[in-house]
Amino acid sequence: MATGDVKLLGAGASPYVNRVQIALNIKSENYEFLEEKLGSKSELLLKSNPIHKKIPVLIHDDKPICESLVIVQYIDDVWTSGPSILPSDPYDRAIARFWAAYVDDKWFPLMKELRMAEGEEAKAAAIEKIVEVLVVLEEAFVKCSKGKAFFGGDSIGFLDIAFGSFLGWLKVTEKMGEMRLLSEAKTPNLVEWAERFCCDDAVKDVLPKTEKLIEIFKIMQARAKAPPSN
């Protein structure tokens, strides 16, 4: 049984940090949350993650672990008495890792592209690509869930966490753009899954409220558009 001091360097609005919080909650693991302020990096962060200087960083017994999905797998490896996060079957595990990488490398960059898109045409093109990818993830859900509630089966697992952590930001994007990305028409299973995921005990107090993210989104937009200071 793993004991010891657990700290998480992060920010509540970061989906990457949320991944780690959800994983710790699944394992019922207590931890100290050290909140980084938006726009600055603490000494501890720079010391714990000198390579990337990014959150989240998990510090377990003074040893730092970086990169959100590496941390989630670490949590699963260490706290073995709690529910499993990675699937037990090696093939299912490989499929979960494949789709988690797809979310990070293919899907989320399209969300950033949409945020930066200028003009209706560019925005529409970005939205179309995002929806195509969501349809791919809808098919992945049907295969992975095998008729159950989550990608991971009866309870949330690695891929639920990897993708679900972005649901707050996905909703913000829909609200700000007055459109739907997830829809009953094209991604009915994901729409229902999203609701179940957000209500899950390990998740519901972690994902930030949409209104809060809208505030942060507006601040970030303002900063991006501000004239350069001399």
Added chain:
Amino acid sequence: MATGDVKLIGAGASPYVNRVQIALNIKSVNYEFLEEKLGSKSELLLKSNPIHKKIPVLIHDDKPICESLVIVQYIDDVWTSGPSILPSDPYDRAIARFWAAYVDDKWFPLMKELWMAEGEEARAATIEKIVEGLVVLEEAFVKCSKGKAFFGGDSIGFLDIAFGSFLRWLNMTEKMGEMQLLSEAKTPNLVEWAERFCCDDAVKDVLPKTEKLIEIFKIMQARAKAPPSN
């Protein structure tokens, strides 16, 4: 004990494919190698990896697994009687995954940047960044190896495979550019590790010869610079 039909769709010159070959060798798994021709994609590849349409793809009992490091972890999870590829300690495992992601996401893109670089200034700037990255990996080696021969300790492991698979491409780049990237001056441990890695039984018949890669590199350069055909 895992039995069953193992096929690997790939190309001998691809470092990503080499990773899988090395992992299968570590586990003494026999497999059928289905070589893709440069510049075309077989029906089987397109069917097995419809999302990315890329090699390597491992097909185990007719089930495809994609993405080289996902495949390597799958191999480690399935063939448990052979030597371990991932470290047994969860923290060491997290560190190995962290650095493997660094190699793929931070370091190797710099190599591609160098191959595309035009002009002495651009080349020199990229070489500097590559060497800085190698110095970081040198420090990682000292920490991970703990005085032993490989990142993985006494025998090659996950991070050796992830990084070592690029060594001949690195060697080719040094020869073509008449310069050194790995050097006794800045990365003495990596220079020695590279030699040990390339001589390892699981590796020595896998990595393509540098001369072969020089040929392939010249073909790729010629294609990239060819005037567009109408």
